[in-house]
Amino acid sequence: MNSTRQSRFDAIAAAMGHSFAGEILIGGDYVSTQRHGPQVFVSGQIPRVGTTVVVTGRVGSEVSLAEAQAGARICAMRALALLARALGSLDRITQLLKVGVYVQSAADFTQQSEVADAASALLHEVLGPAGTHTRTSVGVYQLPKNAAVELDLIAAVE
Amino acid sequence: MNSTRQSRFDAIAAAMGHSFAGEILIGGDYVSTQRHGPQVFVSGQIPRVGTTVVVTGRVGSEVSLAEAQAGARICAMRALALLARALGSLDRITQLLKVGVYVQSAADFTQQSEVADAASALLHEVLGPAGTHTRTSVGVYQLPKNAAVELDLIAAVE
Amino acid sequence: MNSTRQSRFDAIAAAMGHSFAGEILIGGDYVSTQRHGPQVFVSGQIPRVGTTVVVTGRVGSEVSLAEAQAGARICAMRALALLARALGSLDRITQLLKVGVYVQSAADFTQQSEVADAASALLHEVLGPAGTHTRTSVGVYQLPKNAAVELDLIAAVE
Numbered sequence: 001m002n003s004t005r006q007s008r009f010d011a012i013a014a015a016m017g018h019s020f021a022g023e024i025l026i027g028g029d030y031v032s033t034q035r036h037g038p039q040v041f042v043s044g045q046i047p048r049v050g051t052t053v054v055v056t057g058r059v060g061s062e063v064s065l066a067e068a069q070a071g072a073r074i075c076a077m078r079a080l081a082l083l084a085r086a087l088g089s090l091d092r093i094t095q096l097l098k099v100g101v102y103v104q105s106a107a108d109f110t111q112q113s114e115v116a117d118a119a120s121a122l123l124h125e126v127l128g129p130a131g132t133h134t135r136t137s138v139g140v141y142q143l144p145k146n147a148a149v150e151l152d153l154i155a156a157v158e
Numbered sequence: 159m160n161s162t163r164q165s166r167f168d169a170i171a172a173a174m175g176h177s178f179a180g181e182i183l184i185g186g187d188y189v190s191t192q193r194h195g196p197q198v199f200v201s202g203q204i205p206r207v208g209t210t211v212v213v214t215g216r217v218g219s220e221v222s223l224a225e226a227q228a229g230a231r232i233c234a235m236r237a238l239a240l241l242a243r244a245l246g247s248l249d250r251i252t253q254l255l256k257v258g259v260y261v262q263s264a265a266d267f268t269q270q271s272e273v274a275d276a277a278s279a280l281l282h283e284v285l286g287p288a289g290t291h292t293r294t295s296v297g298v299y300q301l302p303k304n305a306a307v308e309l310d311l312i313a314a315v316e
Numbered sequence: 317m318n319s320t321r322q323s324r325f326d327a328i329a330a331a332m333g334h335s336f337a338g339e340i341l342i343g344g345d346y347v348s349t350q351r352h353g354p355q356v357f358v359s360g361q362i363p364r365v366g367t368t369v370v371v372t373g374r375v376g377s378e379v380s381l382a383e384a385q386a387g388a389r390i391c392a393m394r395a396l397a398l399l400a401r402a403l404g405s406l407d408r409i410t411q412l413l414k415v416g417v418y419v420q421s422a423a424d425f426t427q428q429s430e431v432a433d434a435a436s437a438l439l440h441e442v443l444g445p446a447g448t449h450t451r452t453s454v455g456v457y458q459l460p461k462n463a464a465v466e467l468d469l470i471a472a473v474e
Contacts, residue, residue, distance in 0.1 A: 029437045030432075030450065031450060034411065034448070036472045038194070042450060043450040043451050044453065095192065096192075097194050099188070105299050107300070109300055110300060110302060110304045113303070120187035124186075124187040132187060134310070136201060136202030137202065137302055138202070138298045138301055140298055141455050141456055142428065143426070143454055143455060150454060152452040197352070253350065253352065255352050263458040266458075268462045269460070270459065271460040274346075278345035278346045290350070291347065292348065292468075294359060294466065296418045296460075297460075
């Protein structure tokens with residue numbers, strides 16, 4: 001690809017209508033990212049844009065698969081934005097290692113993998129081969145702030 | 159033990175009536191295993207044999223404890239099969255570090271640890287002392303493809 | 317702070333009326349802690365004091381937010397007690413990396429982050445800056461022994 005990771009991130013952000021810059025600040029007792037040698041841990045991200053969680057509710061009843069996938073993409077963008085800020089550049093990610101996807105599910109909703117696929121595809125699209133990862137997706141009963149989906153990850157970095 | 163890890167794996171697989179060879183291929187945006195230096199991450203495994211998820215439904219109502227334990231054992235065998243393929247041999251596992259067990263639970267089912275015990279025992283049986291691990295077991299609301307149980311892990315390797 | 321990590325741990329334990337010494341022994345196929353080089357993994361802890369799980373039930377209906385927070389603090393103390401035992405001293409923790417908080421939730425309970433905050437604050441209080449961490453908190457459907465909350469973590473150690 002001639003494009004850079006950052007330019008691909010920016011193009012997706014532009015299509016989403018949000019820059020993912022600046023608002024992702026938490027403080028106090030826990031942090032958004034924690035580096036340990038060549039690994040960076042990223043806290044669970046919910047589909048928040050600015051101060052609003054934009055995809056809420058139970059997937060399979062209140063929330064459609066497509067809406068949940070859009071939410072998963074926002075979570076993935078937030079995780080990338082946090083990594084870019086922590087590392088200075090997305091180019092310092094050598095490999096995603098593990099992605100966890102938690103879907104607030106209706107009792108009979110069994111397409112958690114399909115929700116997670118949307119995040120996996122975005123991570124691969126932005127980072128190229130470094131964006132492939134192992135993954136665990138489960139259907140949980142609730143998520144903070146009634147978020148429809150939450151995503152965390154571990155990345156290897158240079 | 160005079161037997162080898164692989165021979166113990168093969169004996170269990172034979173008793174289960176399945177080789178766990180060949181069918182565990184996923185591709186594209188995520189992968190079954192990802193190595194990072196001395197650690198290997200394994201994606202969440204559901205009790206799939208060939209192309210069929212063989213233990214589905216909610217544990218404690220539709221699925222018995224014994225059936226869920228059988229499912230957990232299949233998940234563990236799949237994880238071992240993936241590690242063997244990624245590493246060339248089960249003998250290259252120096253220590254399991256962390257196992258996560260996710261049980262699709264009925265509202266009042268509280269024996270998630272007992273489900274996980276079946277996977278832990280199998281891992282210990284095949285790998286010996288290297289098979290002990292830390293563990294987190296939780297009761298989730300749904301799992302991909304209506305699986306009754308899902309298992310992921312992190313292993314230390316040489 | 318002039319106080320030591322252990323003295324702060326002891327003060328909290330005294331206020332809780334429990335020493336967290338001695339009873340945290342599991343054996344067999346899985347273990348409470350597993351060290352791998354500079355990382356220690358801690359198994360999922362439920363709010364057990366001695367042999368009793370002291371905060372059980374579904375948060376948001378049977379269990380109040382305050383009770384769940386008390387449970388999360390017990391889980392965090394247990395994790396610290398296990399780390400102290402495994403390492404010889406809490407002073408050998410250089411940084412908490414990742415904390416997972418699993419809250420057995422009522423269908424409409426969305427304050428999983430607030431439950432987790434109680435654990436995060438305690439970890440920070442005892443360990444100082446080394447106690448900050450990334451975090452993922454989710455609402456699960458059930459937990460082992462009907463526990464209201466479960467917590468696991470990964471720590472960096474010297």
